[in-house]
Amino acid sequence: MTSSPGEPTGLRERKKARTRAAIQRHALRLFREQGYAATTVDQIAAAAEISPSTFFRYFPTKEETVLYDPFDPVLIAAALAQPAELSPTAALRATVDVMREQLTGEVGEQERQRQQLVFQEPELRTAVMDKFAEGIDLLAGLAAERTGRARDDFEVRNWAGAVVGVIMAAFLGAAADPGVDTLVVLDRAVAHLEAGLPL
Template sequence: MTSSRSEPTGLRERKKAKTRAAIQRHALRLFREQGYGATTVDQIAAAAEISPSTFFRYFPTKEATVLYDAFDPVLVAATLAQPAELTPLAALRATVDVIREQVSGQDWEDERQRQMLVFREPELRSAIMDRFADGIELLAGMTAQRTGRAADDFEVRNWAGAVVGVIMAAFLGAAADPEADTLAVLDRAVAHLEAGLPL
């Protein structure tokens, strides 16, 4: 949850989303096989069968291929579709179940590998920390829609910041364990927050 994006709707937008996903998939495979630092944009472009100039139309940097989070639109749509009587935290927990149902096993494994790479590579971990501010904006906006309050309301933003902090801690913990079920860790983290973070 690092930035706000809308679901592609037209044919052109869907084709662009498909190309972007293919570039990211090839990039992540190369990063796993030969290391992030050793992989070049030219290699990613060749693997995706595009030119380097086409690569840069989709991603401004190599780093951006890892930081791009294709799950944001799924998360936003699933959260906003939860019943109005659910609290914002309960809606988030229900969203985790929706993601489990809607995302294929391979797609989720690719996403888990992306998250592990982000939190293990110092250069990427530093960059993703900057993007968590975008996550707070995204979550505050969704929560404002669900609660009828303003996105810049102090309590809404404070709540969004707490949730993003818990999510960040969950991802860091899951990245340290190659066998971790990231969605289960995330659900446990949100449940802990819902319980008031007891120690």
């Protein structure tokens, strides 16, 4: 794969996206080799062949190198591109195939390791809850655009919260089993939501 997920089209933007991806790739490798707590920003910067000040232009903290999810824009764009007759939940489910195309080979392995680290490292696990809260706004925007309703509509935000809940449950379950295919678990979770969460 020659480009980053959701990579912008302008030359400057592409260079920035590649630098951000390289910093994240080196950070994840170092976390895997020597542990999250033992790895410093200086070490990550040195591995990425940039200065610490350049590092901070891309990531405000070390934890952000793990929490940054480059696939969010890809997922939202793919869901928005689904046929208009699909409900927001069905459109979200249909994006799993798009994500499967993006998450292949080394890129897929890196994303799997990133997710495992997020849910296994206590400091990161706490921080990711804020990211899930941001996800409600992201998904409310998706639902609003697909339905023509307001982003702050009660049912739109309720739907977004339910999606975030099932995604969080899916990721927590997948992190406990390194051999599991996260996308399969995610698809099952959204399918369960689509069916009305029957028990």
